Amino acid sequence: MIGITGHAVYVPRYRIEREKIAAAHGARAVLEGERTAIGFDEDTVTLALEAVQALGLSTCGGLYFASTTAPYVERMNAALLAAACDLPEEVEAADFAHSLRAGTVALLAALDRVTVGGGGPIVVVAADAREAPPESPEEQWFGDGAAAVAIGRENVIAEVKARASVTDDFLDFVRRDKDERITSFASRFTVEGYCRIVGRAIERVLNASGLRSSEIARVILPPVDPKMTVRVATELGFRAEQVQEPFLERVGMVGCATPLFLLSAALEQARPGDRILLVGYGSGADAVVLEATPLIEGYEVHDPIADQLRRGLRFPSYERFRKAREYFRHHDEGPVVSNVFYEKEEVRAIRLLGTECGECGLRQFPPTRICQRCRSTTGLREVSLGRRGEVFTYTVDWLAASPMPPTVLAVVDVEGGGRLYLQMTDIDPSEVRIGMRVRLTLRRLGAGGGLYHYYWKCRPEGGGDG
Amino acid sequence: MAESLKDKVAIIGVGCTKFGELHDRSLSELMTEAALAAYADAGIEPERVEAAWLGTFSPGFGGGKASVTLADALRLYGKPITRVENYCATGTDAFRNACLAVAAGVYEVVLVVGAEKLRDRPVRGLQREGTHPYLEAGSTPPGLFALAANRYFHRFGGDRRTLAKVAVKNHRNGALNPKAHFRMEVTEEQVLAAPIIAYPFGLYDCCPTTDGAAAVVICRGDRARQFREDPVYVKGIGLAVETGWPFFDPTFEYIGFPATVAAAAEAYRMAGIRNPAREISVAEVHDCFTWTEIANYEDLGFCKKGEGRYFIEEGRSALTGDLPVNPSGGLKSFGHPIGASGVRMLTEIVLQLRGQAGARQVKNAEVGLVHNLGGPGSVACVVILGR
Numbered sequence: 001m002i003g004i005t006g007h008a009v010y011v012p013r014y015r016i017e018r019e020k021i022a023a024a025h026g027a028r029a030v031l032e033g034e035r036t037a038i039g040f041d042e043d044t045v046t047l048a049l050e051a052v053q054a055l056g057l058s059t060c061g062g063l064y065f066a067s068t069t070a071p072y073v074e075r076m077n078a079a080l081l082a083a084a085c086d087l088p089e090e091v092e093a094a095d096f097a098h099s100l101r102a103g104t105v106a107l108l109a110a111l112d113r114v115t116v117g118g119g120g121p122i123v124v125v126a127a128d129a130r131e132a133p134p135e136s137p138e139e140q141w142f143g144d145g146a147a148a149v150a151i152g153r154e155n156v157i158a159e160v161k162a163r164a165s166v167t168d169d170f171l172d173f174v175r176r177d178k179d180e181r182i183t184s185f186a187s188r189f190t191v192e193g194y195c196r197i198v199g200r201a202i203e204r205v206l207n208a209s210g211l212r213s214s215e216i217a218r219v220i221l222p223p224v225d226p227k228m229t230v231r232v233a234t235e236l237g238f239r240a241e242q243v244q245e246p247f248l249e250r251v252g253m254v255g256c257a258t259p260l261f262l263l264s265a266a267l268e269q270a271r272p273g274d275r276i277l278l279v280g281y282g283s284g285a286d287a288v289v290l291e292a293t294p295l296i297e298g299y300e301v302h303d304p305i306a307d308q309l310r311r312g313l314r315f316p317s318y319e320r321f322r323k324a325r326e327y328f329r330h331h332d333e334g335p336v337v338s339n340v341f342y343e344k345e346e347v348r349a350i351r352l353l354g355t356e357c358g359e360c361g362l363r364q365f366p367p368t369r370i371c372q373r374c375r376s377t378t379g380l381r382e383v384s385l386g387r388r389g390e391v392f393t394y395t396v397d398w399l400a401a402s403p404m405p406p407t408v409l410a411v412v413d414v415e416g417g418g419r420l421y422l423q424m425t426d427i428d429p430s431e432v433r434i435g436m437r438v439r440l441t442l443r444r445l446g447a448g449g450g451l452y453h454y455y456w457k458c459r460p461e462g463g464g465d466g
Numbered sequence: 467m468a469e470s471l472k473d474k475v476a477i478i479g480v481g482c483t484k485f486g487e488l489h490d491r492s493l494s495e496l497m498t499e500a501a502l503a504a505y506a507d508a509g510i511e512p513e514r515v516e517a518a519w520l521g522t523f524s525p526g527f528g529g530g531k532a533s534v535t536l537a538d539a540l541r542l543y544g545k546p547i548t549r550v551e552n553y554c555a556t557g558t559d560a561f562r563n564a565c566l567a568v569a570a571g572v573y574e575v576v577l578v579v580g581a582e583k584l585r586d587r588p589v590r591g592l593q594r595e596g597t598h599p600y601l602e603a604g605s606t607p608p609g610l611f612a613l614a615a616n617r618y619f620h621r622f623g624g625d626r627r628t629l630a631k632v633a634v635k636n637h638r639n640g641a642l643n644p645k646a647h648f649r650m651e652v653t654e655e656q657v658l659a660a661p662i663i664a665y666p667f668g669l670y671d672c673c674p675t676t677d678g679a680a681a682v683v684i685c686r687g688d689r690a691r692q693f694r695e696d697p698v699y700v701k702g703i704g705l706a707v708e709t710g711w712p713f714f715d716p717t718f719e720y721i722g723f724p725a726t727v728a729a730a731a732e733a734y735r736m737a738g739i740r741n742p743a744r745e746i747s748v749a750e751v752h753d754c755f756t757w758t759e760i761a762n763y764e765d766l767g768f769c770k771k772g773e774g775r776y777f778i779e780e781g782r783s784a785l786t787g788d789l790p791v792n793p794s795g796g797l798k799s800f801g802h803p804i805g806a807s808g809v810r811m812l813t814e815i816v817l818q819l820r821g822q823a824g825a826r827q828v829k830n831a832e833v834g835l836v837h838n839l840g841g842p843g844s845v846a847c848v849v850i851l852g853r
Contacts, residue, residue, distance in 0.1 A: 335599035349600055365714050366601065372709070373717055393620070393720050395612035397664040400604045407604045411613055411713045411720070421713035423604045434620045445603050455600040 002114050003159035003290060005121055006150035007264040008054035008301070010047055011251060011308040013426040013459070014039050016321045018140045024318035025135045031226040033249030036143040037129075037315065040324040040403045041425055041443035041457065043071045044127035047146035049084050049442050052125050053387065054303050055148050061119025062092035064110055066102035066126040066256050068175070070095060071444075071452050080454070081125070084442045086351045086384050092119065100173065100222065102126065102256040103147075104280025104288065110151040111160055121152030128255025131181040131325065138173075138184055141226040143252020147260035157299045158267060158276065158290040162211075164204035167284035168197050172224070180329065186225065194224040194281060195235045201285035202236060202277065209289045213237045216289075217274035218266045220244045222258040222281050250309050256282070263290075265305055270296055303462065311462045313426060320404070327403045334446025334453060342451075349455055350442065354418050356383045363417030386415035387440040388461065396429045408432055412458055414440075426459040437461040470736035474569040476690035476697040477851070479508025479683035480813035485801035486647045488677040493525060493583040494539040496679035496806075501540055501579055504681035508693055515683070516573040517546045521560030521580040522805035523553070524587065536579055553840025554754065555705070556580065557680070557808020558847035562703050564684055574686050580809030581679035601711075608664035608672050608755060610842040613713065615666050615757035617720035622772040624760075626666050630657035631778045632756035633670040633798060639785055640795020642825040647676045647801030671756040676801025680810035698816045701833070701850040702739070704732025710844045721772075725846035726765035726839060733835075733848040734767075742767040742835070743789060746850075748818050748828040750811035752839040753796040759783075762837060763791070766848070785826060793818060793826045808838040808847065815851050 014037045018029035038047070044067040052063070063085070065078040072080070078093035092113070096106040103126035110122035127146035132138030172190040175182045198221070206213060213219075219238050223229045223246045233243045244262045246253075254261050259280045266276050270292040280286040315321040337346065348367065356363045357371035358379020364372050365385060371377075389412040400407040408424035410432070424432060425443055438458035445453045481503025483496050497520075505512055520536040533547035550560040557580035564576045597605065619625060634654055640646035652670055660669035690697035706728035712718040730742070739745045751766065753759035760774035768789055769777045777783055783791035794800045794814040797807060815834035817823045823831075836849040 337599060345598075346600060362716060364716065372715055393613045393617035395609045395616060395664045396662070397604065397606055397609035397612070398661070399606045399608055399663050402604070407609075409604055409609055409613065413716065417716070419714055419716040419718075421601065421605075421711075434616065445600055453600060455603065 001156045001159050002111060002151070002153055003156040004149050004267065005152040005155050005157060006055045006057060007267050008051050008148050008303065009261050009264045009305055009308065010050035010054060010146040011305065012036050012038050012042055012047060012144050013311060013313045014315055014324065015312040016315045016318065020318050021140050027135065030137045030140050031248060035140065035252035036145055037321050038144045038324060039425065040327045041445070043444055043452070044069050044129055044146070045071055045077050045080055045454070046442050046444060047129065047144065048125040048127040048148070049081055051127065051146040051148035052081065052085060052123055055123065055150055056302050057121070057123065057150060059087065060091065060121050060123045060150065062110065062113060062122035063087065064094050064096060064106040064122060064124045066096040066106040066124070067128055068097060068100065068102060068256050069129050069131070070097060083347055083350050100256045100282030101280045101284065101286055103258070103260050104278065104286035107149065107151070107260065107288070108163060108165070108286060111163070114151050114153060121150045123148060123150050124260065126257040126260045128257050130255045132184070133181050134322070136184060137226065138182065141248060141252055143254050145251055145254035145257055145261055147257050147264050149260055149263065155295060156293055157296040158270065158292050161289040161291050162205050162209035163286070163288045164201050164208055165284065165286045166197060166201045166204065169283060170197060191224055191228060191232065195232055198279055198281055198285045199236055201279065201287040205277070205287035205289055211275065211289065215275060216242055216277045218242060218244050218270070219277045219279070220259060220262040220266055221279050223248060223253050224281070267292070267296065268301055268304055272296055307462060313428065323403060328444065328447045328452065332447045334448030336449030346453070352385045352387070352456060353382050354385045355380050356417070365418050365420060385418045389414040389420070389438055389440070389458070391432065391434055391436040391438060392419065393434055394424070394432050396432065410438070410458060412438055420456070423457045424459065425457045431460070471565060471569050471703055472701050472736050472738070473687045473699045475565045475684050475700040476687045477682050477700070477812065477816050478685050478690055478693040478697050479504040479510065480681070480816045481507060482645060482680040482810050482813045483678050484645045485676050485678035485803065487585050489585060491677065493535070493581055493586070496583065496677065497536060497539045497579050497581045500581065500679040500681035501577060504577065504683045508683040510575065510683065510693065512540065512542065514575050515542065515545070515577045516575055517567060518542060518577040518579065519560040519564040520547060520549045521556040521578070521809060522549065522582055523551055523556050524582065524804065553845045554752065554804055555808060555838035555840035555845040555847040556805040557810070558836060558838040558849055559705060561682065561809060561812060561849065562705055562847060565700055565703060568684055568686055574689060576684050577681060578684065578809055579679065579681045580806040582803030582805045583677045584675045584803055585677050606664060608667050611755045611758055612664040612667050614720045614761070614843065618757065618761070619666070621721055624775045626658060626668070627654070628760070628775045628779065629666065629671050629756040630654045632753065632759045633657045635778065635784055636753060636792050636796040636798035639793050639826055640799025643795050643800060646795040646799050647674055648795070648799045667755050673754050673797040673802040676803045678801060678803040678806045678810065680806050680813050682809060682812055696820050698819050698851050698853060701852045702733040702736030703847070703849050704729035705847045706732070707845050708843070710841050712842055712844070722761045722765045723839060723843035723846060725844060726762060726837065726848070729846040729848040730766050733850050737850040739850065743769065746789060746833050746835050748793060748815065748831045749789065749791045749835040749837065750794060750796070750814050751791055751837040753792055753798050754802060754839070756798065758839065759791065759796070762839070766835065766837060785828065790828045793823065793828050808836065811836045811838070812849065812851070819851060819853055
C-alpha cells in the first residue's frame with residue numbers, strides 16, 4: 001500500500017486584516033477576515049522547514065520542496081532544507097517550481113519514487129509567499145504558508161487509489177524571470193478555464209478509480225477566486241458539503257502549498273474509508289483520489305491547524321506588512337562570508353551540531369575539542385542538539401540594528417543539554433519570561449555577499465506544538 | 467606561588483584630557499595632550515621614556531592598529547611601543563604589561579597611554595569587531611549585560627529602581643568633576659522615565675559614547691622618590707580571562723563575573739588584602755551599565771553575592787559612604803572611551819591617594835582599587851594602588 005503516512009501545515013504567526021490593506025489603498029476589502037503573512041525573517045525555506053519539523057519524523061529517504069517563491073533560483077533549496085533537518089547525504093532532494101501545481105507535481109513524483117521502492121518515506125513540502133502588486137485583489141486574498149506530507153508504504157493513513165493529470169498552457173497568473181510580482185489575468189474567463197481544465201482531470205481520475213463524484217467525502221479545490229470555491233465545485237458536480245473549507249478568511253490562498261495545506265486539513269477530519277479527491281491546478285491540473293485507512297484514527301497531528309490559527313500576531317500597519325515582505329529585496333549589506341567559512345561554520349550551525357563530553361556528559365555549542373566543564377580531551381563526540389528548550393535569561397534590545405526593533409535575545413537551555421544564544425521571533429516582546437518554553441526555528445538572519453544567511457532563532461512554543 | 471608585584475612599580479605622573487564628544491579633536495591630539503600632561507606631572511622630559519604601551523580598542527585611521535599610532539602622535543621614535551587590546555580591559559591591561567616590564571628591570575621609566583575616539587566612528591555606540599556573523603547576531607554591549615541583569619533580578623530580586631540609584635550616584639559624582647563627559651545630576655524619576663535601550667537598561671543605565679585619552683608615567687618603585695615626594699605604588703595586579711561566549715556555557719550562572727572574582731583574588735593576594743570591604747578606601751570600578759557596578763561590588767568582595775543592591779541602597783558606595791565607588795563619576799558619567807578608561811581610572815585613584823581630587827576627594831584615601839571588565843564579562847583586570 002502506498003500513500004500518505006504523515007501530514008502537517010505551518011501557518012506563519014503574522015496576520016494582517018484585509019480591512020487594513022484595503023484602507024491603505026482607500027479601497028474595500030475583497031474578502032472578510034485576515035491573511036497570513038511572513039515576517040521579515042521568513043521565506044519559503046523557513047516556512048517549509050517548520051512544516052517538515054511538524055511532521056515529527058526522525059529521518060526520510062527523500063525531501064521534495066515545491067515553491068514558486070523559493071529564495072534561491074540557482075542552488076537547490078531542498079539541499080538547504082536537508083542540512084537544516086540534519087539529513088544524511090544519501091537523502092534524495094529535489095526542488096519543484098514554476099507552477100501553482102508544483103505541490104501536487106512533487107507529490108506525484110514522490111508516489112512514483114516510492115513505487116520504484118527503496119529508501120525511506122519521501123517528504124513532500126510545499127511553501128509559498130507570493131508577491132502580488134500593491135492594491136491588487138491578490139495582495140489581499142493571497143496568504144503565506146506551508147504544508148508537508150510524507151509518502152511511504154508503512155503506516156499509511158490515506159492510500160492513493162488513483163491519479164490523473166492534464167497539461168494545458170492556460171494563462172491565469174504568470175511571473176517572468178525579471179518580475180518581482182505576479183501578473184494576474186483573473187476574470188470570469190479564468191474561472192471558466194479552471195472549471196474546464198479541473199473538470200477534465202477530475203473526470204479522468206474518477207474514471208480511473210471507478211468512483212462517482214457522490215462517493216467522494218471531501219473534494220479539495222485550490223481556490224481560483226476569493227469567493228467562488230463553492231460555485232466552482234457545484235459546476236464540477238459536487239455538493240457544497242463535500243467541499244474542503246479553503247481557509248481563505250483566516251489564511252488566504254497559499255500558492256502551490258494550497259493543495260497539500262487543504263489535504264492536511266481534510267486528513268485532520270477524515271474517518272476510515274473517507275475518500276478524498278485532491279486537485280492541484282496551474283498550467284493544467286492534477287487529481288488524486290485517496291482513501292483514509294483505519295490507521296487515520298490513531299494518527300496524532302502535532303500542531304493542528306486550529307491551534308496555529310489561534311496563535312496569530314497582527315501587523316500593526318499595512319506598512320509593516322509590506323516592509324516585512326520587501327526588506328531583503330533592498331537590503332543586501334549583511335555579512336559577506338566565503339564559501340570556505342560557510343562550509344566550516346555556517347552549515348554546521350544550520351545542522352545544529354554540538355559536542356558531548358564522554359567524561360562528564362556536558363553538551364556544548366559550538367563544537368569543541370576540550371570540554372568546557374571537565375577539560376577532557378578524549379571521548380568528545382559530535383551530537384545533533386535538541387530543537388526545543390527553555391529561556392534561561394533574555395533581553396529586549398532596542399539598540400540592535402533590525403528592520404523591526406526591538407530584538408529579543410535569549411539564552412536558551414536546550415532539551416537534552418547544551419545552551420544556545422538566540423534571537424527570539426514571532427513574539428510580543430512584553431511576553432518574554434525566564435523559564436518560557438521555546439522551539440527552535442530556522443530564520444533568515446541577513447543578506448549579503450550573494451547569499452541569504454540562515455541561522456536558528458527561537459519562538460514561543462504554542463499550546464499545541466508537539 | 468608566583469611573586470608579587472607589590473611596590474616594584476610606582477606611578478609618578480598622570481594626565482587626562484577632558485572626556486566627552488570631542489568633535490573637533492583627533493585621536494592623535496588627545497593622546498598627545500594626555501602624554502604631555504603626564505610628563506609634566508612626573509617632571510620628566512619626553513626623552514626619559516624608554517618604552518611605551520598604548521591601549522586602544524578601535525584606533526581608526528592613520529596608524530590604525532599598529533603602534534605607530536602612538537609613535538607618530540608623540541614623535542616617539544626608535545623605542546619599543548606595543549599596542550594592547552583586550553576588550554574594555556584594554557587600558558588596565560596596557561598598564562599591566564608596562565608594569566611587568568618595569569618590574570622585570572628591563573626599563574626604568576615607561577609611558578602608558580589609553581585613548582579612544584569613538585565619535586569618529588560611523589555608528590553610535592560600541593561596534594564589536596570580529597564578532598561571529600551568525601552566532602552573535604543581534605548582540606549589543608547593553609544587551610549582553612542585560613542578559614545578566616535580568617537573570618540576577620530573577621535570582622535575587624531588585625528592579626530598575628535599584629539600578630537607577632547607581633545612575634543617580636555616579637551622575638552626582640560626575641557633576642563635581644570638571645573633566646567628566648556629563649556634569650549633570652539626574653533624579654531617580656528621570657532615570658526611570660528614560661527610553662529603554664536593552665531591558666532592563668534605560669538610557670541612563672548605559673555609559674555614553676565618549677572620546678578621551680589618559681596617560682600615566684611609571685617607574686621602578688625603588689627609584690620613585692627621585693621623581694616626586696608622593697608616588698603611588700602598585701600593590702597588586704590581577705588579570706583573568708574567562709569565556710568570550712558565556713551565553714554558550716551551560717554552567718554560566720549569569721549573576722556576576724568569574725573573571726572579576728579571579729582577577730581580584732590575584733590582585734588582593736599580591737597586595738596582601740584579606741578584607742577588601744575594610745581595607746580598600748576608594749574604588750573606580752567598571753560601571754559600563756548600572757547593574758555591572760552592583761555585580762562588581764559582589765565580585766570584588768565588597769559585599770556578599772546577591773547583596774549588591776543593599777550596598778548602593780544604603781549609600782555605602784556614595785562619596786560619603788564607607789567605601790566610595792566611582793568618585794570620578796564612573797564610566798556612567800565620566801564617559802567610556804574604551805582603551806582610555808582603564809588608564810583614566812588609574813589617574814583618578816592616583817589623584818585620590820595624593821589628595822588632589824578636589825570637590826570629589828574621598829576622606830582618608832589610603833588604598834585604591836581600579837577594575838576593568840571587558841567583553842560580555844570575559845576579561846577582568848584589577849589594580850590595587852597605595853601610598
